Amino acid sequence: MNEIATMTRRRGRPGDRGAGGVNSLLYAFKRSLNERHKFAKIFRERLTEPLHLNVMAFFVLLFGKFHHKVAFDLVVRQQLAFSILHAARQAAARGLRKISVVEFGVASGTGLLNMCAIATEVMRTTSVMIDIYGFDAATGMPPPIDHRDHPEHWQHGDFPMDVDRLREALPDFAHLIIGDVKETIPGFLATLSRDAPLAFVSLDLDYYSSTKSALELFKGNAELYASTVVVYLDDIVEESTNPWCGELLAVREFNDETPLRKISPFPALRTKRIFKNALWIDQIFLLHVLDHDDRKARIRRSATVLPNEYLAKRWETRQSVEPRPTPIPADEIPGSPPRDRSALSLMRAVRQLKVIFAKRRESVEAGAGIRRHIGPGCQ
Ligand SMILES: C[S@@+](CC[C@H](N)C(=O)[O-])C[C@H]1O[C@@H](n2cnc3c(N)ncnc32)[C@H](O)[C@@H]1O
DSSP, X not given: OOEEEEOOOOSSSGGGSOTTOHHHHHHHHHHHHHSHHHHHHHHHHHTTSOHHHHXXXXXXXXXXXXXXXXXXXXXXXXXXXXXXXXXXXXXXXXXXXXXEEEEEOOTTSHHHHHHHHHHHHHHHHHOOEEEEEEEEOSSOOOOOOSGGGXXXXXXXXXXXXXXXXXXXXXXXXXXXXXXXXXXXXXXHHHHOOTTSOEEEEEEOOOSHHHHHHHGGGGGSOGGXXXXXXXXXXXXXXXXXXXXXXXXXXXXXXXXXXXXXXXXXXXXXXXXXXXXXXXXXXXXXXXXXXXXXXXXXXOOOSSOOOOOOHHHHHHHHHHHHHSOOOOOOOGGGSTTSOOOOHHHHHHHHHHHHHHHHHHHHHHHHHHHHHHHHHHOTTOO
């Protein structure tokens, strides 16, 4: 069954605590105290970063704007905050007013509510509107097909949803699409519009088979997508992860099947981040829509000319050191009436003396400049 439900806003839920707010961070921190692996992760990632950056982060937390908090990894579900903000900024740069964002695998909806809180801040920051779609079967994980679905981690029936409660908690720009993704994607693809192209997808379906079905979403008309769609892969950092199972296998097969759509890691993201130890950095990918209009060759502007400051400097030096060419006297111009020879050679000698004096003056001035620079007493 394919069900697109429009939700209404409610107050006082975790997702409504304002992404990047001190309260939402404290709430997440308190929750992580109950889950030792999460606490250990925060400890490991954050306290291994330089002290001065953590001190700066403290002030950013108290006084910073939302995008500063994203830069300093101070928003709950940092991977979603970075991705949605990046996608919206890219859209704004292209003059788009709206984008679509998808979460595959909603379960209890904590991630979807975090996404909504983040999207609210991003809309405020960028003025780009965001539609959010959460896909889930609602009945929990389907049966695994084989070892490729990592049945050592997940089993049939894991993560059932309380659809009604989640529905009540969601804001009106968020929609639930309930059913097996294999069945719900074609209908959704038909409703996707170029006015709100797909710009970010979070993949958290756990299985290879489900992820493979979900990636069908990337096979529509090029105009339905941003030219690069940010993709978050949730299940690729477990020790058992490998390119022959799970999400990595689904992505590899997708890349093999689609010559003009390719998913690859976000280039040099670690170098571009302030805090470099965060695990999520390895989970951010991009779908490159190679047949997108934005990637077609066309004259978009006047030709770019690269400046060369070395050449410019050389030219300036030559202009100041070399004496200006002395104009040729009228009597030396071919065809002009002859003058007295001795007068001519005298004039030539005077000209040469002028050049010698000009060069001498230049070097004396240059010397005085150096003395001025290094000061008296250092001569
Ligand atoms: C790990 S949970 C998602 C957790 C969620 N993203 C969060 O952060 O709270 C995985 C979800 O994927 C859903 N799922 C797996 N395979 C699916 C399929 N083929 N179609 C629809 N939903 C599926 C399951 O129902 C489950 O709720």
